Amino acid sequence: MRHNYLRPTLQIVASIAVGVVGWSGHVLLLPVALGFPVLWSISRTRLVAALVSAGYFLAASRGLPQGVAAFYSSDIWPGLLLWLCASLSFVIVHAVLWTKNGGTRPFHYLLAAVIMAIPPFGITGWAHPVTAAGVLFSGWGWWGVGLTTAGLAGLVTSVWPGVAIALTGFWLWSAAVWTDPKLPEAWSGVDLELGVSLGREAGLQRQRDMIATVLGAASVAARFVVLPESALGFWTPTMERLWTGALAEGDATVIAGAALLDADGYDNVLVAIDRKGAHVLYRERMPVPGSMWQPWRSWLGKSGAARADFFANPVVSVGASRTAPLICYEQLIVWPALQSMLHDPDFILAVGNGWWTEGTSIVSIQRAATTAWAKLFSKPLVIAFNT
Incomplete structure (x- = not known):
């Protein structure tokens, strides 16, 4: 019985860690966010998938309650309410589209990614893992978007360890040669x-x-x-x-x-x-x-x-x-x-x-x-x- 709860608990804790580190404000850490689709895909039930999604999103947007409190010069409760409400669209989309079927899971995840990228759900589509494309495939433009999207699909399949190793290689190479964007002349x-x-x-x-x-x-x-x-x-x-x-x-x-x-x-x-x-x-x-x-x-x-x-x-x-x-x-x-x-x-x-x-x-x-x-x-x- 204890083992039945241990795995989901570790997944939720891991998703929180992925949200905190990936969205810490350091650009080279953005690829950590690609850990979320892995954790989502290995969830054994829809409830666990929903909790993993909530843990990731709430951790990534953790500054919202304090920021709202400062904006409205109020206590923390309005910010907490908005924080939880904003997470609902992300959690609902990923919970509804979660599936046990490994054959269709990549298509389900890509659909969730697209839905969270464009209105109306994209209005609160913060912490989108595709943002990491700028680190993984710097300078690749739309090819980089496509490769990152393909990588996200691969991370929710049974071969995800191999996909993760390949993406990590691109990440390490990018970090080794990284330079900040230039300022336009004048x-x-x-x-x-x-x-x-x-x-x-x-x-x-x-x-x-x-x-x-x-x-x-x-x-x-x-x-x-x-x-x-x-x-x-x-x-x-x-x-x-x-x-x-x-x-x-x-x-x-x-x-x-x-x-x-x-x-x-x-x-x-x-x-x-x-x-x-x-x-x-x-x-x-x-x-x-x-x-x-x-x-x-x-x-x-x-x-x-x-x-x-x-x-x-x-x-x-x-x-x-x-x-x-x-x-x-x-x-x-x-x-x-x-x-x-x-x-x-x-x-x-x-x-x-x-x-x-x-x-x-x-x-x-x-x-x-x-x-x-x-x-x-x-x-x-x-x-x-x-x-």
Whole structure:
């Protein structure tokens, strides 16, 4: 009887360890996440498969309760509730598609992987093992995605030890020759440490300080300067005149996060500003569910939530370059990055406002995931975060 409980317990503990280590925020540890499909496949019952899935997902997203508590300035309970609710889609999909039939198991797992990569389930499709492709097959592009997908299918078959050894060989080789993505020429990403005040402090002095930071970066051979998500707060005609005037004497272009407000809600956007004027460059495809994207508000006749543009503007033009923007939450899920790569951009631009993640690994995970996508497709990377 004790033996009957020992194996499932060890599997669940192992799945938690895989989630913690694979999603620790260190890019070279992402392939550890490929241990999850192995543990899922060797589960002897659907209940064990569900518990293994829950252990992996909850461990990988462990920073959520503390982050939500900080975001809402509340106790830990709302964060715990959201954490558990967010895990339901992952657990349900993997529990429903689990099977004892070894012949069809690879197809079932691949179906689960696809479902968790695209909306609607992909909206909370964090910790997706396919992200490890950027480490295993750096520079291989879509071939790397295909090989990683094939590897995931192989890991849920009876020959998984051989597949695991082969993937480990690619992992070790990649780690031995690893280099971080390059920064595009004439571009600079500015990290800020302004905490919760970024985007909420609307005083003129804050904007002047930000302008001084931009001009300082632009004076060091950077023509394009990127500021984090929410750096400009609410975007208004007054703000546009201030910034356009400040850039009137040079050739610098600023890409900065802002909120574009109207009667129905707001868009989380990136704004491009130069001496000639400003325009909205990018509208976030997937804002943070729950805290920003709240579709139920419109169902109840209320306004005030962020809009999700889902599959809009995967690539935008800045000067002579085409870039793939990823704002904050979009860096944690799969489809925004892969959709953008379908259009073969020149580089990736990743911004975020992670003040609420202090004490967690969320920002490190965002950076690691974005770095992995950039390495997979051999794209330069510009990053700008506020903490």
